[in-house]
Amino acid sequence: MPTSNSNQITNLTADYQQATVQHHIENDHGRGVLYTVLFLLVTAVLGIWIMQNSVNAYYQQTYHQDSPLKFLDEYPVWQKGGELGTLFYAEHDSAKNLIQENNQYIVHLFNQDYAYTAEYKQHLAEKAKQEKIRLAKEAAAREHQNLLNQFSLTKNDQVFFAGDSLMQGVAPFVQKALLENYDIKTINLSKQSTGLSYPSFFDWPKTIQETIQANPQIKILVVFLGPNDPWDMPNPKGGTYLKFKSPEWEAVYRSRIMEIIDTAKQHDVRVMWLTPPNMKKPQLNTQMIYLNQVVADQVQKSKAFFIDSRPILGNKNNVYSDYLVQNGQSIKMRSADGIHFSAEGQKAIAETIMQHLKVVQ
Numbered sequence: 428m429p430t431s432n433s434n435q436i437t438n439l440t441a442d443y444q445q446a447t448v449q450h451h452i453e454n455d456h457g458r459g460v461l462y463t464v465l466f467l468l469v470t471a472v473l474g475i476w477i478m479q480n481s482v483n484a485y486y487q488q489t490y491h492q493d494s495p496l497k498f499l500d501e502y503p504v505w506q507k508g509g510e511l512g513t514l515f516y517a518e519h520d521s522a523k524n525l526i527q528e529n530n531q532y533i534v535h536l537f538n539q540d541y542a543y544t545a546e547y548k549q550h551l552a553e554k555a556k557q558e559k560i561r562l563a564k565e566a567a568a569r570e571h572q573n574l575l576n577q578f579s580l581t582k583n584d585q586v587f588f589a590g591d592s593l594m595q596g597v598a599p600f601v602q603k604a605l606l607e608n609y610d611i612k613t614i615n616l617s618k619q620s621t622g623l624s625y626p627s628f629f630d631w632p633k634t635i636q637e638t639i640q641a642n643p644q645i646k647i648l649v650v651f652l653g654p655n656d657p658w659d660m661p662n663p664k665g666g667t668y669l670k671f672k673s674p675e676w677e678a679v680y681r682s683r684i685m686e687i688i689d690t691a692k693q694h695d696v697r698v699m700w701l702t703p704p705n706m707k708k709p710q711l712n713t714q715m716i717y718l719n720q721v722v723a724d725q726v727q728k729s730k731a732f733f734i735d736s737r738p739i740l741g742n743k744n745n746v747y748s749d750y751l752v753q754n755g756q757s758i759k760m761r762s763a764d765g766i767h768f769s770a771e772g773q774k775a776i777a778e779t780i781m782q783h784l785k786v787v788q
Contacts, residue, residue, distance in 0.1 A: 600777035653703030657714035707765020
């Protein structure tokens with residue numbers, strides 16, 4: 428065979444082999460890309476399948492409508508993915524908590540033999556103290572919110588008003604609003620010159636007990652007492668009168684507050700207690716400041732709700748004022764005697780009471 432023909436054959440063979448190799452490389456590359464795309468696609472589908480609850484929640488919260496995947500919920504296979512996702516999340520949380528516990532245990536073992544400096548011990552003590560204060564504040568806030576949420580009413584329930592002449596001016600405004608707006612009936616036994624110091628004249632704990640027992644529709648008791656109480660009172664055990672502000676006087680006064688609240692609780696009646704306002708006469712004002720503290724403290728200890736009437740009427744720092752300054756205007760809240768309320772003052776207290784009542788239609 429001539430040499431030229433042999434060379435041509437060799438060249439053709441080499442070209443064919445190179446083309447074949449290139450073809451295989453291109454095929455392998457194409458398959459690699461295809462496999463990668465398929466892998467990513469399958470992974471994405473599996474991810475959506477398992478994380479469907481999160482996807483649905485995100486879509487609903489973002490676009491305020493059902494997720495496009497919602498129609499798949501009727502298929503058992505799709506539901507299984509949601510169940511797996513929930514299981515995985517639970518396992519993740521368990522593992523996370525376990526890791527945290529182990530870390531804390533390791534730190535505890537290390538700290539057992541670690542000599543803290545006096546400064547660092549003080550730092551830890553202060554940190555623990557602040558954390559205790561924070562937790563106490565959170566608990567108090569939750570408890571206060573629970574108290575606020577307790578005054579719900581239906582049209583079949585009744586509100587019971589008990590108090591002195593201050594309540595005589597306030598209660599009718601609340602009664603009118605409840606009846607006209609919600610058809611809710613009320614009982615108003617407020618009576619002037621009454622309080623908790625002289626049960627022989629008018630026994631509020633007994634009256635409240637008898638009224639609640641006779642009217643099972645009562646669900647809320649609103650109490651407003653105090654201005655008629657800052658005097659020496661008869662000793663329930665006999666003997667000399669108990670001196671106003673003495674420990675013995677205060678103990679008896681607190682017991683009567685507790686008796687009223689306990690009676691209400693026994694009949695599933697929630698209590699809203701208004702504390703007395705500041706007064707124009709200095710001596711009476713000083714007496715009301717003391718009574719305000721006693722009433723507020725005892726109502727809180729008895730796990731009931733109190734409303735401080737002073738800021739509602741424009742009084743600050745226990746200083747009496749005839750006027751409430753609101754939006755640059757002075758509104759007269761008190762009457763000329765420096766004890767009772769003007770019509771605007773009565774309405775302001777009534778509106779505050781109404782703000783705490785939640786009527787369920």
